[in-house]
Amino acid sequence: TNNLDRSSRAALHHEISQYKGCLLLASHDRELLRLMDHIVELTPKGLDSYGGNFDFYLEQKAIMENAEQQQLHSTMERLQQAKRQQQQRVEKHQKNVSKGKRVKKAMIAAKGRVDRIELNSKKGRSEKTQRRIGLEASKKQTVLNTQLREIKDNMIFTDELVITMSATRVAKSKQVLQCSDVSFGYGDKVLFKEVNLTLQGPERVAIIGDNGTGKTTLFKLVTQQLTPDTGDIQVGVERIHYCDQHAQSLQHELTVLDNFMLHNPDITEAQAYSILAQFLFRKQMLFTPISALSGGEKIRAQLACVLMSPKAPQLLLLDEPTNHIDLASLAVIESALRSYQGALLVISHDHSFLENIAIERDYQLNS
Known part of the structure; x- marks a missing residue:
């Protein structure tokens, strides 16, 4: 599925x-x-x-x-x-x-x-x-x-991940995202027209819609990887991160520990071991290259590196984060996202996942 x-x-x-x-x-x-x-x-x-x-x-x-x-x-x-x-x-x-x-x-x-x-x-x-x-x-x-x-x-230890992510905190009055009459298409194919979406403060919103309606494309527009055909997108926070299924923000030739230290230069190795253990990276897993990890492990590594950084995102975009993930990894990811204090945009068809991370509302994207 x-x-x-x-x-x-x-x-x-x-x-x-x-x-x-x-x-x-x-x-x-x-x-x-x-x-x-x-x-x-x-x-x-x-x-x-x-x-x-x-x-x-x-x-x-x-x-x-x-x-x-x-x-x-x-x-x-x-x-x-x-x-x-x-x-x-x-x-x-x-x-x-x-x-x-x-x-x-x-x-x-x-x-x-x-x-x-x-x-x-x-x-x-x-x-x-x-x-x-x-x-x-x-x-x-x-x-x-x-x-x-x-x-x-x-x-089998399944401790709740409890981390204070103060760097991700967003004021309730802060306008995090404003999409106004956004339209986009590839050539003659129009994906969507006049999308209007607002995120206020630490809101949690799920982007839903059938396959092919342009959900991932919308994320690429928000992160300025693409430019809308018409309309305007305003991002009101300094730090934004797009967490895709392939963990492209990580250096795949480096190990989990090396990537974590690269994102968190002020943290000691002892602290890194402790934090990464909560994300289920222990012993030899710490020294495994990102390229050798499974899909679920890459998502865990990406969230550990990004969310624990002193420059952690205030707006986090997650694109189908539960694909190819086992239940233990899923529990860790859900726990980490419950501790996240910023604004959240999620693409997912997993109803249980959306419920467990306290999504507040859905935004239906239609082609």
């Missing part, structure tokens, strides 16, 4: 809902997955089966993740408790040893000498006790550390 417009998607959904046979479908389209009777998820750990549609899958995932978090916290607490108990036993043993030394001094003072064999015996017992305490504690902590590692390995 990646390249289907709304009407085509609706027709496909209707056909599938009416189909009486057995259907095996691979998709990240959440509206389509809601029509399914059974969800099977392929994870790095294997296949997980959920006996219901997409909403049931989400509910069960939330329950499982909550149970995993509780198990993780419980194991971590038991590990800390074991360390505290070991420390207490060591301190108690050392206290007893110190007490024994004081008794020894008192005996020497009273008798003038102490049986050396008896002293060596007590010293040997003390050292043996200390070794036993250490071995018992080490064995228990090893078991708990193994359990902790297994729990973490089995968990």
